Every structure is written in structure tokens, then in C-alpha cells.
Amino acid sequence: MPMDQLAAMATFVRAVDAGSLSAAARSLPSSLTSVSRQISALEQHFGTRLLVRTTRQLALTDDGRILYERAKSILGEIREIEEALAGSRREPTGRLRVSSPSLMGRMLIAPLLGDFLATFPSLTVELLLVDRHVDLIEEDIHLVLRVGRIADSQLVARKLAEVQMIHCASPDYLARRGEPQVPSDLAQHDCLIFSDAPGIATWRFGPDAKTGSRIRISGRLWVNSLDALATAAEAGAGIIRVPSWQVERQLAEGRLRRLLRAHEPAPAPLHALYQPSRLGSAKTRAFIDFLVERWRRSDPLGRSSL
Structure with missing residues (x-):
């Protein structure tokens, strides 16, 4: 894929996330003309309209939604490759975005984050506490913790513990x-x-x-x-x-x-889920290994913890 097309896709994703072309131009930074030209070039390349532009906001077309989700995934994979080539397999770096059920995140994960950040000083963590299923691609999440049977066949799952x-x-x-x-x-x-x-x-x-x-x-x-x-x-x-x-x-x-x-019912499995493209991500692997080691040591979930 040509570099200018990748740059246009990144600009397109930034515009959707920012909510307007002008906001995307300010955050890049770039000119409004350049942002508009890149998105127009994408629409011409794919032969379809991607955005509905109004004076106040942007709205994705159906084709635009497809490109937005896939572009975020592609750009995420490229970031993973850049991290690997930069030596991040030896020293995890960058931003790690984790989603967890709210109570579990507050009681079992947040107390460990101080030690985790001290262990990996080149990492930053964004912990999203929500009691709903999240879309890893659309919400740009590296890792999600989920209790119960796994229905996301396209995600990689690693069992961490069991919840009674x-x-x-x-x-x-x-x-x-x-x-x-x-x-x-x-x-x-x-x-x-x-x-x-x-x-x-x-x-x-x-x-x-x-x-x-x-x-x-x-x-x-x-x-x-x-x-x-x-x-x-x-x-x-x-x-x-x-x-x-x-x-x-x-x-x-x-x-x-x-x-x-x-x-009582049988214990429900607790899994860490992540995208296959992030299987080798040093930061994802480091966070999972850290949780497993700490939970084995302190056994916060009771004897059903692995």
C-alpha cells in the first residue's frame, strides 16, 4: 500500500475521531485544504462516498464505516510492526488501552497499576471500566477482560482465572x-x-x-x-x-x-481477549503476564484463580 494512501487513511480516521475536518487539521497539525484533499483522494480511489459533510459535523456513510473500522485495524497493525522493529519486544513502550468490567477493574486491576507502571516505565495505560461488550477495533482497545463464554471467534483468548x-x-x-x-x-x-x-x-x-x-x-x-x-x-x-x-x-x-x-453454578472463565494482529505485541503480552503472576501470588479471586 503506497505511503500516501496510508497517510490519507490516517487522516480519514483522525477526521472521524475528531468530528470535523478542521479539528483533524488542528490535531495533526495540517491545513484544512490538505485534510480535505486527502479524504477526497480516498473517495476517488475507492469510488465511493465516505463522509457526509455538514456545517457542524461529519457523518459516515455505510462504506465509510467499513473503511473506518478496517483502517483503524490496519494502522494499529502498522504501529505494532513499528514497535517490534524499534526493539519493543525487549522493552514495551507506548500506549496500552485496556477494558475491564467496572468492579473488577476498580478492585483487582487498579491496585496493581502502580507496580505495573513502575516495572515498565516506557508504557502508559488507559483503563476503561465499562460493564458492556466493547468493540476492540472501533474503540481502539488493545486488551479486554471478559467473564463468561467467549463468542468473539476472531479474537485471541487467554484464560486468566475463574469467577465463582x-x-x-x-x-x-x-x-x-x-x-x-x-x-x-x-x-x-x-x-x-x-x-x-x-x-x-x-x-x-x-x-x-x-x-x-x-x-x-x-x-x-x-x-x-x-x-x-x-x-x-x-x-x-x-x-x-x-x-x-x-x-x-x-x-x-x-x-x-x-x-x-x-x-452454585460452575465457575465462569475470565479471559483476556485481543486481536490476532496483536498476538506478538510486547505491551499486551507484558500486561497479561503481569496479571497472571500477581493473581497467582495473591489469589484475589479465590482458589479458582489459575
Whole structure:
């Protein structure tokens, strides 16, 4: 691919990210005329319109969206090659963008970042804490941590640990309402549910996903924060389903009591996912190896940690 075409693709991506041609010109820096000329040349080369230009913003056409996503991937691969040729396999350098579930990132990853940055002084880290599936290409993410079965067949997955989901309630709640003995008893209890879309939830029980049971839960409290759910449970609001590592202290201090242990689901795998093109990235590999080593040492996820 000619260098001028690569430069035009980089300008196109910068314009989309910046939201306007003038903003892209300021950030490059370049002239507005040059930015406009490069994008026009791309449209002529591919024989299609890529952007709809208005006085206030840019909008991608369908073909523009395809080129934008692929261009970001191609430019990312080129950056990886540049890092490798510059010796980054020996000393990781540059920017590492990581996405993690918010609670896991706050409790298990953020406390390690000081040591990680001290170990790799040429790296900078951007930690994105979100409870949704992210698009690694579109959002320019090098590495994502995800709990559960992996559906992204085009991504490389490395298993880091396993997460055990457990059910808990406060002693005060159990004294008032009694302790459920089997999953079906939950129909008579107040359940607190992690979700941002109230409705009907399903909790799975039993060690085998195929032979286990699924119980429909009509919760009285729906919260999109596991922290808030645990706080409500401690206050006696009802029964929660949370990762075991989140409430380890509350269980040890007697503020929560573990329920239905004989019916708990099998642990869910925790994977690090990344694009195949970044398999050899020194910074991605360094971060994964660092997490594995530290989690093996401190075992923050319990005995299911690898």
C-alpha cells in the first residue's frame, strides 16, 4: 500500500475521531485544504462516498464505516510492526488501552497499576471500566477482560482465572424471612439484581450448564452497580448474586451469609481477549503476564484463580 494512501487513511480516521475536518487539521497539525484533499483522494480511489459533510459535523456513510473500522485495524497493525522493529519486544513502550468490567477493574486491576507502571516505565495505560461488550477495533482497545463464554471467534483468548458466583444475604434479612434451602425457594424472597434493564432475570444453578436449572427471578431492586447491590444486601434488602471475591470481607466479618452452596453454578472463565494482529505485541503480552503472576501470588479471586 503506497505511503500516501496510508497517510490519507490516517487522516480519514483522525477526521472521524475528531468530528470535523478542521479539528483533524488542528490535531495533526495540517491545513484544512490538505485534510480535505486527502479524504477526497480516498473517495476517488475507492469510488465511493465516505463522509457526509455538514456545517457542524461529519457523518459516515455505510462504506465509510467499513473503511473506518478496517483502517483503524490496519494502522494499529502498522504501529505494532513499528514497535517490534524499534526493539519493543525487549522493552514495551507506548500506549496500552485496556477494558475491564467496572468492579473488577476498580478492585483487582487498579491496585496493581502502580507496580505495573513502575516495572515498565516506557508504557502508559488507559483503563476503561465499562460493564458492556466493547468493540476492540472501533474503540481502539488493545486488551479486554471478559467473564463468561467467549463468542468473539476472531479474537485471541487467554484464560486468566475463574469467577465463582455466589448468593448472599444479611443475617438480619435471613432472621426475618428465613433461609432458602433450594433455588425454587427464591420465589418467596426479595432478590436484588444486577442489571440496567428491569424486568425478569434468570439465575442458573448447578455445576453443569446443560443439566442445571434456571430459575426466573422477579427482583424488587435492580441496580447497575455490584457495589450498590452489596451495600443494599448488607442493609437487609434481600438476596444478591455476586462474584465471591467481591464480598470476601463481608462474609468473613459476618455481615453477609453465603446461601445455596450445594446448588452454585460452575465457575465462569475470565479471559483476556485481543486481536490476532496483536498476538506478538510486547505491551499486551507484558500486561497479561503481569496479571497472571500477581493473581497467582495473591489469589484475589479465590482458589479458582489459575
